[in-house]
Amino acid sequence: MKAFLLYKDRDFDLQRELPPNEQALTQDLELNTLFNAMALGDKFLFEVAKKAVLSGLNDLDTILYRQNILKDCMNNFSIVRDIYNIAVESIESKKEHWYSIFSKYPSSILYNSVQMLQMSVSLLKKIKNIADENADKFESEGFTAFFAMLNKELDDEFFVSVQNHLRELKFRDGVLISAELGNGNEGTDYILRKPQGKNRSWIKRIFATNPTVYTFYIADRDISGARALSELKDTGINLVANALAQSSDHIDNFITMLRAELAFYVGCLNLHGQLAQMGEPVSFPLPVASSERRHSFNGLYDVCLVLTMKQKIVGNDVNADNKDLVMITGANQGGKSTFLRSIGLAQLMMQCGMFVSAESFCANACEGLFTHYKREEDVNMKSGKLDEELSRMSEIVDNITSNAMLLFNESFAATNEREGSEIAGQIICALLEKGIKVYFVTHLYEFALRFYDNKMGSSHFPRAERQIDGGRTFKLIEAEPLQTSYGDDLYKTIFGTHN
Numbered sequence: 001m002k003a004f005l006l007y008k009d010r011d012f013d014l015q016r017e018l019p020p021n022e023q024a025l026t027q028d029l030e031l032n033t034l035f036n037a038m039a040l041g042d043k044f045l046f047e048v049a050k051k052a053v054l055s056g057l058n059d060l061d062t063i064l065y066r067q068n069i070l071k072d073c074m075n076n077f078s079i080v081r082d083i084y085n086i087a088v089e090s091i092e093s094k095k096e097h098w099y100s101i102f103s104k105y106p107s108s109i110l111y112n113s114v115q116m117l118q119m120s121v122s123l124l125k126k127i128k129n130i131a132d133e134n135a136d137k138f139e140s141e142g143f144t145a146f147f148a149m150l151n152k153e154l155d156d157e158f159f160v161s162v163q164n165h166l167r168e169l170k171f172r173d174g175v176l177i178s179a180e181l182g183n184g185n186e187g188t189d190y191i192l193r194k195p196q197g198k199n200r201s202w203i204k205r206i207f208a209t210n211p212t213v214y215t216f217y218i219a220d221r222d223i224s225g226a227r228a229l230s231e232l233k234d235t236g237i238n239l240v241a242n243a244l245a246q247s248s249d250h251i252d253n254f255i256t257m258l259r260a261e262l263a264f265y266v267g268c269l270n271l272h273g274q275l276a277q278m279g280e281p282v283s284f285p286l287p288v289a290s291s292e293r294r295h296s297f298n299g300l301y302d303v304c305l306v307l308t309m310k311q312k313i314v315g316n317d318v319n320a321d322n323k324d325l326v327m328i329t330g331a332n333q334g335g336k337s338t339f340l341r342s343i344g345l346a347q348l349m350m351q352c353g354m355f356v357s358a359e360s361f362c363a364n365a366c367e368g369l370f371t372h373y374k375r376e377e378d379v380n381m382k383s384g385k386l387d388e389e390l391s392r393m394s395e396i397v398d399n400i401t402s403n404a405m406l407l408f409n410e411s412f413a414a415t416n417e418r419e420g421s422e423i424a425g426q427i428i429c430a431l432l433e434k435g436i437k438v439y440f441v442t443h444l445y446e447f448a449l450r451f452y453d454n455k456m457g458s459s460h461f462p463r464a465e466r467q468i469d470g471g472r473t474f475k476l477i478e479a480e481p482l483q484t485s486y487g488d489d490l491y492k493t494i495f496g497t498h499n
Helices: 020-028 031-038 043-054 058-074 077-102 106-139 141-153 158-168 200-209 221-278 304-311 336-351 384-400 415-432 445-453 487-495
Strands: 174-182 185-194 286-288 296-298 316-319 324-329 360-364 369-373 406-411 437-441 460-468 474-479
Touching: 020 031, 020 043, 020 369, 031 058, 031 221, 031 336, 043 200, 058 077, 058 141, 058 221, 058 437, 058 445, 077 304, 077 474, 106 158, 106 221, 141 304, 141 437, 158 415, 185 415, 200 437, 221 304, 296 324, 296 336, 304 336, 316 474, 336 369, 336 406, 336 437, 336 460, 360 460, 369 384, 415 437
Parallel strands: 286 360, 324 437, 324 460, 369 406, 406 437
Antiparallel strands: 174 185, 296 316, 296 360, 460 474
């Protein structure tokens, strides 16, 4: 049995390695804020959210497959949580029996496997009942296939058969074993047999002629005899014990994977509930192929800032379709870095199959998302800030490929403007030649003006808006880069004006 709720044809790999730039992405985009909102204090939900968001998809069919499942989850959130809670209950209950897997005695393995299988079958029946009662409320391909699988694999005959087998495997009437004598009269070919007469009517049992049997008894204090008898029993039931343990593991693997795959959607439901309470919109994005250049949206906002401030914030509208370079300039504290972070967060959310924090959103999938943000002074740095920036840039170059996306935030500003502009310009030109989409927040006027004056058709220049009185609207408008970032506005705000 397979859940297939994150992929159409394979399980979700919880052991998959995260991308090499995972630490930088987490720091620069403040991803732990997002993961914490999805987890609500649950460590398992946190790990699944982290693994799913950072292991983005390039396959558009799988992205849309997850989107449709998530829509079903949002429309039937209580049902989905009930199924998830059953899976959690199963795994938590089995922790009490994990010691049995270390047993070397078949009788002990058999006993614990029967107990665990009995509990698992009971929980599977709960899931099956939920499916029977609510399958018609789900429309996605993923849930439709999931419920169809449950209906096929877990029919009434299955549950009756399993219960009968489990009842027999408790061996309340003893164990019937056949064997042959081998070399030295040692027993060989031990086979567990069905109890005689179990399938005969009571009349046939009364009048049937029983075969001749020979019986011996072990004295109460015959420890060696009891041990020998126990070893004979273990030899006879060894294969059955192993088979039952494998069956129990099969069901356990199914429930474990069901929990992991549903955990992603439960995390999305947790996040959606918090955003809805603050009145923030979400939408399901339209992904297109990585070879295209699409990036247009309305009302895009930084979901992590909303979760931190616990209130609505200003969203932005941008149409950067057919653009390879988006260079963001404008006033200090005008929302440039926040906008850049919202770009990265939305891209990750889209490519893992989630909704995004926008009224509408369309973008091409990327062959990897990378960030290059300025870093504060670090006493552990072994070289200057510029050397550190170039070192990080070198690591990105080693891993980035065509059709990836790279977000720069005030990079290469650790030296003078002329040198920083020259370094940034050469790097950007090389990236664009390789077909890499670039978003760049900068205060380097010469650098920004050079690209603006070239009138490159594949470039877009949003600028953080500043009102006449110095107020910030936190909106971006398409405009020419300015030589000033209006740092004096901040000075006046902090220190006031002096006559």
